Amino acid sequence: MHIQIVGLHAPNAPRLRALLGPGHEVEALLAFPDSGAIHSDVVISNSIGAGEASRLRSRLVHVPGAGWEQIACPSLPSGTTVCNVHGHEVPIAEFTLHAILEHCLRLWQYPAHLDAPAWAQAYANRSQHEEAHGKTLAIVGFGHIGQEIARRARAFGMHVIAVTRSGKKGSADLADEFVPASTLDDVLPRVQCLVICCPLDDSTRGLIGARQLALLPAQSLLVNVARAEVVDEQALYEALRDKALARAVLDVWYQYPKKDQAPVNPSRWPLHELPNVRATPHISAMTPALLDRRYRFMAQNIGRLQQGQPLLNVIYQAP
């Protein structure tokens, strides 16, 4: 098969070549050609504009990630299949549980290195910390990521409330309660950890606003691993500043650095001045294992295409 990896992921061509073995041609392109039909069996890219899409002559477009909002699906020639890959739920769930445990343990109160005076002082001033066990965790968005967070949180003895669009009851193996986003306010007073892992769309933008943050108990933790804008920016700043919310661990932001532009704060509000914010630069899913998992999946799907087997993770089929 002839496979083209185009754009940001082009440097991963050797990885795919190693997985596919001989008999396949893996071509790395930094960008699509400016004009003319683009012939190959498979295109791997996470960004295909309408003009490019219409010039593709491929059986399969494989997005090397979960999000496919940058693929101009309606412009693809009839018969083209689009697939995506997951796998980021594993590192994101680990990031989230780390944030919860860190919030409970509060190890930051002790120096990391104990010489004699620090040891005497730390031992004399040891203080109790919290347990995740028995606490209530609300997970807003209960797809791949939310379910992997829930699986781990329940092993810790946390009470898990899955907040979904419909509130449709799922398996009791997955969560203790299922509630629709429309009744989120009713459960928030019982919640000590609120994790945001839903897609950003018109129904979720600003879903967590001043009212929701005020309903959370004051000792609560908020973790956002989805998109910043699910949480109202000003309301988040004010709740943290006023200690209405004890702590936030934020991996996703309202403003991102842009090439050739002056540095910007990650928020228009001075979240970086608050001691109860743990900021991380959008790294929750950045693991070599993720890349490995995703390329193995794509290699498997390319094998299925070659052998005429049904493809996995089909997200669009051009009519």
Add this chain to the structure above:
Amino acid sequence: MHIQIVGLHAPNAPRLRALLGPGHEVEALLAFPDSGAIHSDVVISNSIGAGEASRLRSRLVHVPGAGWEQIACPSLPSGTTVCNVHGHEVPIAEFTLHAILEHCLRLWQYPAHLDAPAWAQAYANRSQHEEAHGKTLAIVGFGHIGQEIARRARAFGMHVIAVTRSGKKGSADLADEFVPASTLDDVLPRVQCLVICCPLDDSTRGLIGARQLALLPAQSLLVNVARAEVVDEQALYEALRDKALARAVLDVWYQYPKKDQAPVNPSRWPLHELPNVRATPHISAMTPALLDRRYRFMAQNIGRLQQGQPLLNVIYQAP
């Protein structure tokens, strides 16, 4: 019933009183009286010398913790029952999983607060981190604590090797492999996380020495939540100094601060000078929930004694 709480735990008398309700007398004593018989139904203490033990006239001695090495059991009058309490396995398992996730995520490489320049720099220099998923965890000691660590680690997709005295195969629900301590060396080259949670005795003192630390892969993490001396002090220092071991999270130590004595380092070797050691001052189990769990258990056992039901967690019955 007449209950005496003696010694360090005396300040918890109000907690027990509230749990037992009326009809019970809970007496707080900072120390046992110097002479004469000591009459009560129940004594709660974690330290009873031989002289004191022989003067007790109680049906039940309840240790308010797991360790009962400071109870002079052979000196107790015939018919005295000794019980202990657990519950520390929950916070210790949380501490351990936090240490594992922290080691994988390496968030310390990013500033906790991102203003515009820090955000631009951190975003440009994001780097991949590790996952706990798929890593191999050896748990030395597979009692209450080891099993709770295993339950959580397996929810993360870790491969768990239980290292026990006998190596007797346990349930596949608990661990992926069971090996005896005598063949520990054979599994160490496959282990990325080594957790020590066994009792300290003649068979475990120095169980992890220079040879064992050298067998671990260089990127490994060691977590000790048991007793320091299970790990050879000099060998640990040298392995960490020489990066033969990537990191250690140590909550238990070789030297403790003593009243009216000059401050001591936690180790005779300068572990506090090594950047790859995370020291905590023996706090892994210090949670209010633990105390609550343990006093609820003791109140339940006192109720059972009163009603003539079999006691729970009997560890010694004076003949």
